[in-house]
Amino acid sequence: MHKRLFIPGPVEVREDILKKMSTPMIGHRSKDASKLQKSISGKMKKLMYTDNEILLSTSSGSGLMEGAIRSCTVKRAAVFSIGAFGDRWYKMAVCNGVQADKISSEPGQPTLPEMVDKTLATGKYDLITITHNETATGVMNPVEEIAEVMKKYPDVVYCLDAVSSLGGTKIEVDKLGVDICITSSQKCLGLPPGLSICSISQKALDAAKKVEFRGLYFDLLELYEYIKKKDYQYPSTPSLSHMFALDYQLDRIFEEGLENRFERHRKMAEYVRQWAKERFALFADERYASNTVTAVKNTRNIDVSELNKKLGEVGYVISNGYGQLKDITFRIAHMADTTLDEIKGLIESIDKIIM
């Protein structure tokens, strides 16, 4: 029996989207391939509220995160971490010999605008990375407030990991002044994993020009220049299957309506949080609780593996805690095309098991 996924990626993928993954192949140097990429670009710009160019990468979101920090840090990067994925971004800098410092928040807490301000006021940094939504802790950072602070630092390249939020919550890239906004297919976009997407600003491209060793596959400047020169085709063969599915799914997303989609995510999040507070507690500071994934503090000390096993019998899967939070939290994703009714069905099943 297939188990419906309520884990924070890969998410459950609708059958019509899965079918698009079976589209017969076309040449990646064909006019049809250019047309497909241009179609995706236009739609992604709309979803990201940006006029910046869109780059696709056949990789997980981690690939583009590594590409961003390596390609565009000229001097030194300030990596703001609120959990496992911020830590990973710092590790990417270290593994590439990119000068960087990590500024961590307490688990469950966000990156506060004053932390960004204080850090950048030193004048040491020309790039920052922010995790929009930390999948490990269920915290969503206050990016609007951070954007206000960033206005004071117009020369700093602003990279945003929106892997587990874009498509589920409004991220107005240009309004927020985000230079590189990164997401991937298997979270709120509701596709299988295997493709990542970013927007890139002229400021970020200009920074990349000053970096000597940017590698090749994740060199964002190379990708940008290549699609410009080659009519939106890629240096190496991209995952056309994902591109067909993404192009199709973006139309479904606009059919639903962006505001409706974000509202659906808000409602699902509120429902799960309400339940979590009644039965357990939230791991995240509630003021910054995520609209796409809830990390539940396991205050009843339930056996999450056992719970998942029993949920599996009725066709559901949730997620245990991530990394160091493995035993003290469990996580319920409410993202992509999941409906409030499906969330209610899941919660009812959990209650039947634990109550």
Next chain:
Amino acid sequence: MHKRLFIPGPVEVREDILKKMSTPMIGHRSKDASKLQKSISGKMKKLMYTDNEILLSTSSGSGLMEGAIRSCTVKRAAVFSIGAFGDRWYKMAVCNGVQADKISSEPGQPTLPEMVDKTLATGKYDLITITHNETATGVMNPVEEIAEVMKKYPDVVYCLDAVSSLGGTKIEVDKLGVDICITSSQKCLGLPPGLSICSISQKALDAAKKVEFRGLYFDLLELYEYIKKKDYQYPSTPSLSHMFALDYQLDRIFEEGLENRFERHRKMAEYVRQWAKERFALFADERYASNTVTAVKNTRNIDVSELNKKLGEVGYVISNGYGQLKDITFRIAHMADTTLDEIKGLIESIDKIIM
């Protein structure tokens, strides 16, 4: 109308394999994900004739090529180039600050074992890269003879780009002493693009331990250690769709029988070459002509775009020349699950147009 692809990747993908791309998602941290990867590993080892470990990468083959030269060159790499893909491997070294020299052959000519011997005799290099099959020129390198030379240099890491040959011709990785053998999904394996695969030897892993900055996403040592520690799961979310399809297709490949499969490729290649020699000429030195793709020297100076347009009307696509060879060659791929009858149908259609 769908046009059947006779281009050197992406190849035409059989309908039953396309269907597997639509398999519903599973968690990438689940026992099922471990089982899937282990199943693929065992089968890939058999296909590669190796006991070395198998790594999967959600990327095109270029990603693992970059990972290999960056992760495992301690001192200096000798990059043997017989065309565009060897040139790209050299570019990867340069873009990563890896010390390397390029040793090029004339277009249409192979890397000869004596070139490898002469280069390595200098003692300057601890890693070499060889393109097994150059998609741009239709040349297949004499890897058995190169293997003989390599026996003299047991400390040198041997990387082989088998992207457009593995699965279409026999490559006995362990017998040839190849340390990193790289391939990808969209060529002779007959899958859509988006996944690449390599084998890795202990010697290559030991070399990686001595390299300080290996990056993260394509750090082959990191990938290896992660799958060993985490029961064959990956640091970031892999393309599960491709993994389902690959696992399925490997069974189909063994059902056909490896020797039968290689023989089918030989026969298709012979048929295309015979025709090419009658109507045009081979671009490759015939002694080293590829069994998976034929580059035809455009001696009649036909308009290849026009030919492709007319072929399109009967549902076929072939490929123009690659890069600098764009106008002076055209290419017909005879790889993956294409049959001799399909090749005959294509050739007949071409003849109708050009004769």
